[in-house]
Amino acid sequence: MSPAPIRAVAIGASAGAVQALQTILPALPADYRLPVLVVVHVPSDRDNQLAPLLRAQCAVPVREAVDKEPVAAGVIYFAPSDYHLLVETEETLALSADETVNYSRPSIDVLFESAADAYGDGLVGVILTGANHDGAAGLKAIADAGGQVIVEDPGGAYASAMPLAALAACPNATTMNLDAIASYLASLGAP
Amino acid sequence: MPDAIVDLEIQLLLEALFQRYHYDFRHYARASIKRRLVLARDQLGFGSISAMQEQVLHDPALLPRLLGYLTVQVSEMFRDPSYFRALREKVLPHLRTYPSLKVWIAGCSEGEELYSLAILFREEGLYERTLFYATDINPDALSAAEAGVYSLDRIRKFTENHQKSGGKSSLSDYYTADYGRAVFDKTLRERVVFSDHSLVTDAVFAEMHLISCRNVMIYFDRLLQDRAIGLFRDSLARKAFLGLGSKESLRFSTHAAAFSDFVPEEKIYQRREP
Incomplete structure (x- = not known):
């Protein structure tokens, strides 16, 4: 049995996210054929400056997620600050102002769990550097739904707590350093 | 499973x-x-x-x-201070020209937005001529809104938001601290009608000058969003105002043509002349 075709990528990162994403996202080619959904923890009273920053460095279009928008292939979507980002089963984006999860809004768990529902075994979930435990339960949901799960090597991560928590929840996750994650994701969505 | x-x-x-x-x-x-x-x-x-x-x-x-x-939505008083600043600086000068006003807080939850607007209107000298309608489908949330009691540990954030919104008074003028709770002044709700109303199943009940409905429609599918926006359109006086949450818009609505952008970055719309 060949593995299921991948239809989407979901990435979660916290402390150290900027550098990690600057390694991964600019490596994706202009004709990338997967949607990439990203949750980064940022303080709620600050506008999310990450999308504009990365937009300048990426070949793939970078946007802030808009409620009810259909998920488009070859676009990198960032969760807006102070809103959770979810994916509906009909593959549209949804935002929510529900309470924080793991003290975070947006929360990686919220994105990953809903994306696992929407994409099942067609999803790759990636947990990067971070100093908390958000994303661990979500990564397990992706694995339980048959998706692929990748964790940044905690030894090389700027902050190891989030990768370690993700590995505790998903012991069979593949660990990679940032460069390996970048080239793997690039190859997955190459046309 | x-x-x-x-x-x-x-x-x-x-x-x-x-x-x-x-x-x-x-x-x-x-x-x-x-x-x-x-x-x-x-x-x-x-x-x-x-x-x-x-x-x-x-x-x-x-x-x-x-x-x-x-x-139940967890909210804050003066959540998104720039929204309240835009109401204060851009919308209220228009509302000031009316002898009496009606304001609808649709989906008021536990009242944070209602008290924010009541304080704003009082600061701007419009409270006494305004009738506020605070509606929700959850009776417990409505009771909490009517009580106007919030945990004191939330007040610091409320105060900070109020200041950023251009607040002209001190938030502490409007509540008394009591055993870890902030009890908001009952005169703030003298001109408030609390009522059970559903944007899904209920109809127009008054002609409004301002409707504020923030982070409510984000939970609706497009069909339901359209129903709610139609209800707002039919509830607004000519050239009256509609304020939505910062990530909500009329973009996908079939009723979009009934509104014009008023403060686009704050999602404040104005009803066009019918």
Whole structure:
């Protein structure tokens, strides 16, 4: 049995996210054929400056997620600050102002769990550097739904707590350093 | 449990709530509803959503607890201070020209936005000529809004937001601290009508000069959003105002042509001349 075709990528990162994403996202080619959904923890009273920053460095279009928008292939979507980002089963984006999860809004768990529902075994979930435990339960949901799960090597991560928590929840996750994650994701969505 | 079964259980529970109690969540955005119901199932100690359905059908006492999960929004006073600043600086100068005003806070939850607007209108000298309608579908949330009591540990954030919104007074002028709680001044709700009203099933009830409905429609599917926006259109006086949440818009609505952008970056719209 060949593995299921991948239809989407979901990435979660916290402390150290900027550098990690600057390694991964600019490596994706202009004709990338997967949607990439990203949750980064940022303080709620600050506008999310990450999308504009990365937009300048990426070949793939970078946007802030808009409620009810259909998920488009070859676009990198960032969760807006102070809103959770979810994916509906009909593959549209949804935002929510529900309470924080793991003290975070947006929360990686919220994105990953809903994306696992929407994409099942067609999803790759990636947990990067971070100093908390958000994303661990979500990564397990992706694995339980048959998706692929990748964790940044905690030894090389700027902050190891989030990768370690993700590995505790998903012991069979593949660990990679940032460069390996970048080239793997690039190859997955190459046309 | 396979996910398809949970999805089916949710569909059946929402149908049961509608048929038994006339609460209609069937057209709410499903991913958030699922999170909330799974949380309710786990925290209330049910083995499945079907088990929760069985109990709520036979025991109305479970209904308010479920409504708590399905509807209650955690908000802040003056959440998104720039929205309130735009109301103060751009909308209120227009409203000032009317001898009497009606303001509708649709989906008021526990009242944070209502008190924010009441304080804003008082600071701007418009409170005495304004009637506020604060509506929600959750009776417990409405009671909390009517009580106007918030935990003191939330007040620091409320105060900071109020200052950023261009507040002309001190928030502490409007509440008294009491055993870890901030009790808001009852004169702030002298001109407020609290009422059970559903954007899903109920109709127009008055002609408004300002409707503020923030982070409510984000939970609706497009069909329901359109119904609510149609209701707002029909409730607004000519050239009256509609304020939405910072990530909401009229962009996908069939009623978009009835409105013009007034403060686009704050999602404040103005009703066009009919």
